[in-house]
Amino acid sequence: MVPEDHNSFKVHEASYQGRYEEVKEKVLNNNRLLTTLDDSERQALHWAACGGHEELASFLIEHGAPVDKADDIVSILMDNWSDVNLQDKRGATALHRAASKGNIQSMALLLQSNQCSINVPDSEGNTPLHLACEEERLEAVRQLLERGAITDKVNREGKTPIQMTSCLSIRRLMRMNEM
Structure with missing residues (x-):
């Protein structure tokens, strides 16, 4: 599933950079962003983990990221x-x-x-x-x-x-x- 809007790209980038509040706001407004894949077929959780952002990864998991x-x-x-x-x-x-x-x-x-x-x-x-x-x-x-x-x-x-x-x-x- 390739993202249909710019919000999904932004949540992936923000996850990698550890921008917790921005990701939290976007996910709480649209929980489909938890499972949306970017162009490299990765989810926001993947990028949060790659960036070493434990608190953000925990938030994503707690809210349903597979x-x-x-x-x-x-x-x-x-x-x-x-x-x-x-x-x-x-x-x-x-x-x-x-x-x-x-x-x-x-x-x-x-x-x-x-x-x-x-x-x-x-x-x-x-x-x-x-x-x-x-x-x-x-x-x-x-x-x-x-x-x-x-x-x-x-x-x-x-x-x-x-x-x-x-x-x-x-x-x-x-x-x-x-x-």
Whole structure:
């Protein structure tokens, strides 16, 4: 998606330069700017991360900027600051988002950092494993289990990750992991 107006170009440039108030005003007036791509197919979050603007990147994430894109946003965020467990307004971390979307590449980067809290719940009590199971992301479930994700943690509905899926392959994998 190439930006249709000059505001989207301005928000990308302002994000790179760390002009927090300007970006905040534009995004609050038009939240579509969070997902708008510039000519190089990058979002404002990418440019905020490239510029090393942690507070601005946090604002963008909290207001819905996706962190599970297939580009290098995760790498940039990890290189510029150490808080890979930053939570959005729903309590989800980058690992929650990547697991629910089955973004194996982003998950691998996050998990390799050894700083990632693999069992942290979001505001609904769901861990990344709950979400990977619910969305039937077999490879995401496999990665989380290999890294020691807790399989019996219950969410606010009282469900464990295995209770969130109807996928037989995931259920089999989870049972094998418990042995």
